[in-house]
Amino acid sequence: MQGEVRVTDVVPEAGSEPPPLYEARNVSKRYGNVRALIGVTFHVGCREVVGLLGDNGAGKSTLIRMMSGIVKPDSGEILADGKPVRVESRADSERLGIETIYQDIALVDPMSITRNIFMGREITNRFGFMRHKRMAELAVDVLQSAVHIAGIDHPDAEVGFLSGGQKQAVAIARAVYFKRRILLLDEPTSALSVRETERLLAYVAGLKQENVSSVLVTHNLYHAFMVCDRFVVMSHGQVVFEAAKEETTIEDLTDHVIRT
Amino acid sequence: MDTLKFAGKVTAGRSTPSSGWDGVIQRLRAAVRKRPAGGIAVLFVLLQLTCIAGGLIFPEQFRYLNPANIRVTVMSVAPLGIMSLGVGMLMIAGEFDLSVGALYSFCAVFAATIANNHFGGIENPLSPFIGAGLGIGIGIAAGLVNGAVTIGFGIPSFITTLGTMLLWNGGVLLYNGASAVDFLPKAPFAPMFGGQFWLMDSGFLWFLGLAVVCSFVLHHHKLGNHFYAVGGNQQAAIAIGINPAKVKLIAFAITGGLAAFSGIVAMTRVSSVQPGGGVGMELRSIAACVIGGVALMGGRGSIVGVVLGTALVFTINDVLLLLRAPGFYFDMFVGALIVVAVILNHSIRRRSWT
Ligand SMILES: Nc1ncnc2c1ncn2[C@@H]1O[C@H](COP(=O)(O)OP(=O)(O)OP(=O)(O)O)[C@@H](O)[C@H]1O
Numbered sequence: 001m002q003g004e005v006r007v008t009d010v011v012p013e014a015g016s017e018p019p020p021l022y023e024a025r026n027v028s029k030r031y032g033n034v035r036a037l038i039g040v041t042f043h044v045g046c047r048e049v050v051g052l053l054g055d056n057g058a059g060k061s062t063l064i065r066m067m068s069g070i071v072k073p074d075s076g077e078i079l080a081d082g083k084p085v086r087v088e089s090r091a092d093s094e095r096l097g098i099e100t101i102y103q104d105i106a107l108v109d110p111m112s113i114t115r116n117i118f119m120g121r122e123i124t125n126r127f128g129f130m131r132h133k134r135m136a137e138l139a140v141d142v143l144q145s146a147v148h149i150a151g152i153d154h155p156d157a158e159v160g161f162l163s164g165g166q167k168q169a170v171a172i173a174r175a176v177y178f179k180r181r182i183l184l185l186d187e188p189t190s191a192l193s194v195r196e197t198e199r200l201l202a203y204v205a206g207l208k209q210e211n212v213s214s215v216l217v218t219h220n221l222y223h224a225f226m227v228c229d230r231f232v233v234m235s236h237g238q239v240v241f242e243a244a245k246e247e248t249t250i251e252d253l254t255d256h257v258i259r260t
Numbered sequence: 261m262d263t264l265k266f267a268g269k270v271t272a273g274r275s276t277p278s279s280g281w282d283g284v285i286q287r288l289r290a291a292v293r294k295r296p297a298g299g300i301a302v303l304f305v306l307l308q309l310t311c312i313a314g315g316l317i318f319p320e321q322f323r324y325l326n327p328a329n330i331r332v333t334v335m336s337v338a339p340l341g342i343m344s345l346g347v348g349m350l351m352i353a354g355e356f357d358l359s360v361g362a363l364y365s366f367c368a369v370f371a372a373t374i375a376n377n378h379f380g381g382i383e384n385p386l387s388p389f390i391g392a393g394l395g396i397g398i399g400i401a402a403g404l405v406n407g408a409v410t411i412g413f414g415i416p417s418f419i420t421t422l423g424t425m426l427l428w429n430g431g432v433l434l435y436n437g438a439s440a441v442d443f444l445p446k447a448p449f450a451p452m453f454g455g456q457f458w459l460m461d462s463g464f465l466w467f468l469g470l471a472v473v474c475s476f477v478l479h480h481h482k483l484g485n486h487f488y489a490v491g492g493n494q495q496a497a498i499a500i501g502i503n504p505a506k507v508k509l510i511a512f513a514i515t516g517g518l519a520a521f522s523g524i525v526a527m528t529r530v531s532s533v534q535p536g537g538g539v540g541m542e543l544r545s546i547a548a549c550v551i552g553g554v555a556l557m558g559g560r561g562s563i564v565g566v567v568l569g570t571a572l573v574f575t576i577n578d579v580l581l582l583l584r585a586p587g588f589y590f591d592m593f594v595g596a597l598i599v600v601a602v603i604l605n606h607s608i609r610r611r612s613w614t
């Protein structure tokens with residue numbers, strides 16, 4: 001198992017490294033006629049930030065959603081810590097310690113910020129009744145962790161009335177609060193200001209110290225180059241290039257993203 | 261652990277209201293704006309004040325405060341009210357049930373028939389309980405079928421329950437024929453579900469009790485939170501790990517069960533049940549919910565709103581009766597009220613964000 005051949009062999013000495021936290025082998029997914037993923041092999045190692053790059057429609061979000069358990073692959077294998085696992089629901093991926101900031105944000109507009117943050121993971125007493133005060137207190141803290149955005153200091157404000165960037169900050173805060181081992185960020189900075197973007201990127205880089213790995217999907221190669229240790233470029237559902245940061249340059253990456 | 265930096269300000273409350281009348285009004289306005297049923301609460305209070313004033317000024321012509329009038333009005337609230345609690349929660353979860361009116365009749369007729377003809381007949385004090393239990397069981401099962409078909413085949417619940425509405429409407433005639441069924445249970449069933457207390461009847465007390473329970477479930481239990489999540493944005497709910505099929509099935513089951521219960525309560529009060537007695541109630545309960553601020557698209561609404569919506573409908577009904585207006589005015593008024601209530605709720609919500 002350990003000597004697997006990858007697209008580019010970035011593991012220096014096979015055998016000495018622990019198995020990747022997450023690994024997808026040869027996974028495929030089609031939506032009707034669209035082949036969103038074609039034999040993709042992808043892994044997330046310990047304490048690393050992976051940049052997932054590629055043109056619009058390359059299949060990046062599909063891969064992220066598959067890792068999150070809300071898209072099931074048609075074929076292929078998934079391993080966690082080197083052991084085969086099934087990731088067929090959000091509950092499965094949660095068990096693996098995966099937390100996701102989705103490209104489409106995944107917030108419920110008519111609900112409050114607090115309720116969005118704790119949606120599906122409410123803090124309750126043993127009868128299932130929610131502890132509103134506790135959640136509201138935590139929400140205030142959570143909202144000030146990774147990104148600080150003005151105008152969202154009311155945890156009971158309705159999400160539907162927030163601006164795009166404020167919504168994104170709530171989605172980020174939620175994932176950051178619940179993250180355990182792997183944080184997936186699907187274009188997390190698309191609505192953020194320059195300052196907040198830098199703050200989030202710094203935060204992601206810092207997560208390695210806490211033993212949390214990340215996958216960053218972005219169209220901004222400069223951002224990717226700032227924080228990622230390894231790059232994976234996708235095109236038309238396939239992985240077309242893979243390299244560690246030391247082995248490549250922004251120009252090289254740009255070339256691969258544009259050309260393929 | 262998280263290295264959270266708790267820099268910056270902690271929640272600064274909304275502009276602190278000044279003392280005195282200004283403060284009271286300001287706080288009242290904030291409360292009205294924050295609640296989804298705020299607009300309807302104001303409308304309800306205004307209507308009540310007007311009616312009470314009218315009743316005091318013209319005690320002979322407008323007998324609004326007459327105890328007999330209060331009793332009759334309060335009594336008539338329970339069946340539609342109990343049904344609307346379920347319908348409202350289901351709407352918040354993003355689905356409709358048009359079959360509740362048909363279930364209301366079917367389950368009551370079924371419960372009465374069982375109680376009359378089995379387990380020692382109606383003379384046995386236990387048999388109405390068994391009949392009612394089975395009737396409610398059928399309601400829950402019918403709700404689960406509505407949910408399973410809707411979710412399993414991915415079709416709109418509007419269509420599924422339009423179908424089951426016709427199914428149960430026909431079913432009650434097949435099962436029982438068109439004749440009314442008598443239901444004369446002994447104590448303790450009769451006083452428990454059809455008794456009178458002062459200005460209220462037991463049906464109304466059941467309605468209030470169930471409203472409190474539903475309110476706790478909807479607003480304070482995680483299940484209720486999932487109703488809002490699934491109804492507000494199903495994709496987001498899935499993405500975050502909520503199973504919409506499970507949540508909606510529960511909502512459908514509650515709705516079916518409450519529809520059956522409302523039929524049984526109504527039947528106990530009048531001691532008989534008419535097959536087809538529930539026809540039209542499905543739309544009236546949707547109307548009550550919408551008037552009470554439940555969003556047609558799901559994700560928004562409250563139990564207080566549903567209760568007030570139902571109460572408002574029956575207050576209007578009562579006023580029209582007292583003014584000796586012909587029956588068709590009722591539908592016209594309720595029709596206008598639906599539109600006014602929705603406009604009111606929309607404008608309040610839009611203005612609440614400043
Ligand atoms: N639910 C779906 N149904 C049908 N086709 C889909 C669905 N989701 C994605 N696709 C298709 O799969 C392909 C890959 O989409 P995906 O969202 O993964 O791209 P992406 O790399 O994230 O693009 P972008 O950078 O624009 O976000 C696209 O051709 C898209 O149209």
Ligand SMILES: [Mg+2]
Nearest residue numbers: 060061062103
């Ligand atoms: Mg995408």
